[in-house]
Amino acid sequence: MVLFSVITALFFSCNKPNELEEGHHEDHQTLRSKLDAMSVDSITYSISTDEFLKDLKKVLAEVPDSEFNFYVPERSAMIKSYPCSNCHSKPLDELQKLGEEEIKKAHWNIKVKHADAEVMECATCHNDNNLDELQSLTNKGISLNHSYQLCGQCHSTQYKDWQGGAHGKRLGGWTSPRVVNSCVNCHNPHSPAFESKWPARLNTVKLKQQSSD
Ligand code: HEC
Numbered sequence: 001m002v003l004f005s006v007i008t009a010l011f012f013s014c015n016k017p018n019e020l021e022e023g024h025h026e027d028h029q030t031l032r033s034k035l036d037a038m039s040v041d042s043i044t045y046s047i048s049t050d051e052f053l054k055d056l057k058k059v060l061a062e063v064p065d066s067e068f069n070f071y072v073p074e075r076s077a078m079i080k081s082y083p084c085s086n087c088h089s090k091p092l093d094e095l096q097k098l099g100e101e102e103i104k105k106a107h108w109n110i111k112v113k114h115a116d117a118e119v120m121e122c123a124t125c126h127n128d129n130n131l132d133e134l135q136s137l138t139n140k141g142i143s144l145n146h147s148y149q150l151c152g153q154c155h156s157t158q159y160k161d162w163q164g165g166a167h168g169k170r171l172g173g174w175t176s177p178r179v180v181n182s183c184v185n186c187h188n189p190h191s192p193a194f195e196s197k198w199p200a201r202l203n204t205v206k207l208k209q210q211s212s213d
């Protein structure tokens with residue numbers, strides 16, 4: 001019986017019209033109509049992300065099972081030593097006999113700090129038979145412009161998040177076409193982890209010095 005009256009009391013209190021809420025509702029309506037009057041119809045709006053990315057060369061991403069169409073920056077034009085075949089048309093032992101100048105221009109400084117050396121070497125990612133392209137784990141060629149396909153084989157969670165926009169960065173603006181940074185725009189493939197950093201902090205020693213001056 002007690003329980004019953006509690007429930008009915010609750011029922012009525014919930015149904016009682018709330019004056020405050022009504023007033024709020026009206027405000028909301030007028031605000032809504034004000035906003036509507038000020039807004040621009042997004043369908044007829046003609047601005048495009050392209051205007052903000054005039055200088056960026058981009059290519060359509062090739063992600064067969066993605067729901068979305070989007071672009072990534074073209075990479076091959078940004079890579080210093082590309083095309084690799086400028087030098088790698090000769091066999092490796094011949095390359096090693098190149099003059100000092102040539103060797104200097106080569107990439108002697110590249111060291112892999114990624115996965116264990118037992119599971120990863122240059123040829124895990126670069127196509128030994130044609131260094132102008134990358135290769136998948138099943139030896140299919142992958143263009144340098146689409147290196148996210150290479151990364152996606154082993155990092156499927158980030159790959160999926162990236163396709164939806166939860167990992168990575170969108171370039172230009174929110175209007176179409178959608179252009180996002182490729183994995184290698186942020187991660188160095190040879191050493192992809194970011195160094196951990198200390199947060200900037202107040203230099204208390206300096207402050208003490210200043211106050212005692
Ligand atoms: C200026 C000439 C030059 C260019 C351009 C060049 N390479 Fe090389 N590359 C060399 C030389 C020289 C070596 C041999 C270095 C050594 O073994 O000391 C080499 C070796 C390599 C190796 C084998 C490394 C090893 O230890 O087995 C790989 C892989 C490679 N290059 C990839 C590339 C890729 C990918 C590109 C293009 C993005 C490229 N190279 C562009 C000169 C070049």
Ligand code: HEC
Pocket residue numbers: 075076079080081082107110111112114120121122123124125126134144147150184189190
């Ligand atoms: C995890 C995959 C992976 C491994 C392992 C790897 N690379 Fe790369 N490498 C890449 C990708 C992807 C790019 C293209 C990056 C870009 O778009 O800037 C690249 C770029 C390069 C370039 C051109 C970079 C430049 O700035 O000129 C050279 C040279 C190169 N790799 C050589 C090597 C050599 C030599 C090894 C082994 C010691 C190696 N890579 C191992 C993925 C890899």
Ligand code: HEC
Pocket residue numbers: 114115116120124125147148150151152153154155183184187188189192193194
């Ligand atoms: C053959 C498999 C393979 C490929 C291809 C590959 N990775 Fe990795 N990656 C690994 C493994 C294994 C590790 C080390 C284990 C870990 O930390 O997840 C790693 C580590 C990383 C890390 C550091 C993770 C951390 O927790 O700090 C990043 C970032 C990364 N990879 C990005 C990339 C990018 C970008 C590419 C493409 C250029 C790529 N990987 C290609 C296997 C791969």
Ligand code: HEC
Pocket residue numbers: 148151152155158159162167168169181182183184185186187194
């Ligand atoms: C806009 C820059 C950006 C792009 C593009 C990007 N990443 Fe990252 N990624 C990051 C940052 C920042 C972190 C966090 C690093 C940390 O916490 O130390 C990260 C972390 C990671 C890690 C470590 C595990 C994790 O989730 O924290 C992996 C693996 C990784 N990224 C792979 C990828 C792959 C694969 C792609 C492309 C499909 C990609 N990233 C694209 C910036 C980027």
